Amino acid sequence: xxxxxxxxxxxLDIDVDPAVTTVVxxxxxxxxxxxxxALTAALRHPVAGPPLRERVRPGQTVAISxxxxxxxxxxHLMIPAVLAELEGVxxxxxxxxLVATGxxxxxxxxELRRMLGDDVxxxxxxVNHDARDxxxxxxxxxxxxxxxxxxAREWAEADVRITTGFVEPHFFAGFSGGPxxxxxGLAALETVLVLHDAARIGSPRATWGITRGxxxxxxxxxxxxxxxxxxxxxxILNRDKDVVAAFxxxxxxxxxxxxxxxxxxxxxxxxxPFDVVVTTNSGFPLDQNLYQxxxxxxxxxxxxxxxxxxxxxxxxxxxxxxxxxxxxVLASAASPQExxxxxxxxxxxxxxxxxxxxxxxARIQSGSDVVMATSYLTDDELAGAHLRxxxxxxxxxxxxxxxxxxxxxxxVLPEGPQTIPYLA
Numbered sequence: 001x002x003x004x005x006x007x008x009x010x011x012l013d014i015d016v017d018p019a020v021t022t023v024v025x026x027x028x029x030x031x032x033x034x035x036x037x038a039l040t041a042a043l044r045h046p047v048a049g050p051p052l053r054e055r056v057r058p059g060q061t062v063a064i065s066x067x068x069x070x071x072x073x074x075x076h077l078m079i080p081a082v083l084a085e086l087e088g089v090x091x092x093x094x095x096x097x098l099v100a101t102g103x104x105x106x107x108x109x110x111e112l113r114r115m116l117g118d119d120v121x122x123x124x125x126x127v128n129h130d131a132r133d134x135x136x137x138x139x140x141x142x143x144x145x146x147x148x149x150x151x152a153r154e155w156a157e158a159d160v161r162i163t164t165g166f167v168e169p170h171f172f173a174g175f176s177g178g179p180x181x182x183x184x185g186l187a188a189l190e191t192v193l194v195l196h197d198a199a200r201i202g203s204p205r206a207t208w209g210i211t212r213g214x215x216x217x218x219x220x221x222x223x224x225x226x227x228x229x230x231x232x233x234x235x236i237l238n239r240d241k242d243v244v245a246a247f248x249x250x251x252x253x254x255x256x257x258x259x260x261x262x263x264x265x266x267x268x269x270x271x272x273p274f275d276v277v278v279t280t281n282s283g284f285p286l287d288q289n290l291y292q293x294x295x296x297x298x299x300x301x302x303x304x305x306x307x308x309x310x311x312x313x314x315x316x317x318x319x320x321x322x323x324x325x326x327x328x329v330l331a332s333a334a335s336p337q338e339x340x341x342x343x344x345x346x347x348x349x350x351x352x353x354x355x356x357x358x359x360x361x362a363r364i365q366s367g368s369d370v371v372m373a374t375s376y377l378t379d380d381e382l383a384g385a386h387l388r389x390x391x392x393x394x395x396x397x398x399x400x401x402x403x404x405x406x407x408x409x410x411x412v413l414p415e416g417p418q419t420i421p422y423l424a
Contacts, residue, residue, distance in 0.1 A: 005393075006283030006415050008315035008375065014278065014412075015394045020401065021410045024268050024421045031242030035074070038246045039081035042233060046249025047257045052085045052231045056160050061094045062086060063158035065181040067165055068101045068128075070285060070292055072241045075115045078164045078233060083124065096154050097126045100185025103192055105323050106130065127154065131189040143226045144219030147195060150188035151227060163224075163232045163251065167258040169266055169420045171298040172201055172360065174211040177234040178255030179224035187223075195219055196356035198343050208302065208420045209267055211259060224251055234258045236265060239415055269424035270411065273305035275404035276397055280313045280416035287314035287416075289321045290377065290385065294361045296416035301364045303411055303421045309400040310364070311393055313373040320377075320385075329358045330385045336365035339386075361385075371396055 001018040004011045032038035043052045056062065064082055067073040079097060086095065097120070099107055106128030113121050120126075129152050130136055137150040138157070155161060163181035170176045184192040200206055200215040211217040232251040235243045236258060244265070247258040281287035281296035293314035300310045320327040333339040339362040343355055364370060371390050372382055379389045390396040401408040411421065 003412055003414055005278070005313050006280045006287075006418075007313050008287065008317070009284045011283070012313050012373070012393070014397070016278075016397060016410060016412065017401075020408065021412060022270065022274070023412045023414065024270065024419055025414050026239045026266065026419045029238045029244045029265060031238060031240070031244060032246070035077055035243040036081060038243055039077060039233070039235070040084070042246035042248035043081060043085050046231075046254065047247055048253035049231075049250040052082070052162070052248065053089065055230050056086060056089050058089055059094075060090055060159035061157070062090055062096070062160040062162065063155045064095065064097045064162045064164060065100045065155065065186055066097060067181070067185075068099050068104055069107045069111050069115060070104060070288060071166070071176075072237065072285060073164070073166050074235065074237070074241065074243055075164070076117050077243065078235065079116055079120055082162060082164065082233065083120070090160075092124055095124055096158070097124055098152055098155055098186060099126065099128045100181050101129045101131070102184040102187070103131045103189055103324065105321075129186050131187065131192060134188070137188045140223075140227050144222035145215065147191060147219050147223060149183065149191050149223050149227065151182065151191075152186040155182075155186050156227065160230045161228060163229055164234075166235045166237055167255070167262045168237070169208045169262065169417065171208055171295050171417065172206040172216055172356070173220060174207070174209055174214045174217045175255075175259040175262060177258060178232060178251060179220045179229075181232075182224040182227065182229065183220055193355075198355070198359060201356045201359050202344070208299070208422070209263055221252065236262050239418060266418065267420045267422060270303050270421045271424055272409075273303055273423065274308065274411040275305055275408040276309045276311070276400045277304045277411045277413065278311045278313070278393065278397060279413040282416040282418050284315065284317075287316065289318040290314065290316050290372075290374075291320060291324070291326050291357055293372075294357055294364070296413070297364050297370060298360060299413055299417040299420050300411075301368065303423060304368050306367055307369075308404070309369045309371065311371045311373065311390065311396055311400075313393060316374040316376045318376075320381075326357055327385070329355055330361070336362040336386050340366060369400075
């Protein structure tokens with residue numbers, strides 16, 4: 001049986017034995033008949049609270065938060081829909097679009113134009129958030145479970161604050177979208193480090209599909225609620241990255257409605273663990289680097305047996321990436337087990353950037369054999385991250401199944417974390 005994996009922009013075909021294979025992939029959902037109209041409807045007929053246009057007054061300043069280039073948010077549809085509702089009420093000179101990079105690098109002008117279109121970039125000021133530039137941040141107090149909160153100054157000082165995002169299961173925050181467009185999206189590095197510290201990430205409830213009682217998401221919600229969001233707009237996407245449904249309104253009830261719909265669409269039960277799981281990171285732009293590919297590994301880890309094999313196909317055209325401390329932290333110990341021990345020994349105050357991603361990766365690698373298929377990372381580079389590489393996924397899968405013995409079973413996640421399997 002031939003299966004096409006989401007890989008880069010072209011895909012990657014593998015051949016597997018259908019007799020032992022379970023494929024878990026998104027159930028196809030048609031795009032909204034008119035995606036732009038669906039967005040307008042969400043802005044004018046929200047889940048909770050008044051329409052966006054009724055929340056804005058002439059002379060006010062507006063900040064709009066949106067995802068960065070590592071996320072497949074349909075910004076080219078969502079941002080113009082918001083701007084259209086603001087037209088005639090506020091001046092475009094009083095609007096700023098903030099790219100909620102979290103701790104990622106800023107997007108280039110060319111990337112912003114691909115993400116938003118020339119018309120938006122030429123008419124509206126677009127600013128990359130910088131979590132490390134204290135001059136562009138403002139203190140907002142301590143919120144949640146002792147989280148020190150600095151946020152982007154232009155967001156905090158705006159009269160009207162609008163989040164835009166998309167909702168899908170998230171590997172430790174439960175679900176994306178909603179309050180994450182405030183923190184970590186527009187937060188200082190120090191804030192993100194606490195939100196992503198070892199204790200929070202290490203909680204068994206910091207995982208796919210759980211928000212309430214998840215220490216990460218509980219604090220993310222607390223920050224957004226305490227600091228204020230005027231209106232929130234989220235969408236759910238299908239495998240083609242088209243808008244299936246749109247939700248608008250007061251932040252928390254809007255996000256609750258969107259996550260309920262995403263859970264029905266994007267999570268699938270399986271009866272038992274598998275010996276081998278093949279996964280991806282959903283193709284470009286999500287598989288741009290190894291850092292992001294940990295999400296695909298984590299989706300597979302939910303259903304692989306202890307000691308089983310995970311094969312993760314991610315193009316990684318942006319490498320590890322080289323910015324940030326992810327690569328350095330990965331290479332700082334001789335094994336994943338040593339990494340976990342070192343991270344566990346640190347206090348929250350000694351948390352280092354990207355430690356949270358490393359912690360999840362180390363936990364996965366400590367419990368299973370992880371093999372990567374990439375186009376831009378060498379065998380030696382992966383070895384420094386305690387990983388090995390395959391040039392032939394089909395052959396590696398066959399070998400792993402044979403090593404597992406009679407009755408070995410394979411699970412394939414062609415779209416990676418677009419659909420999250422879980423043990424029923």
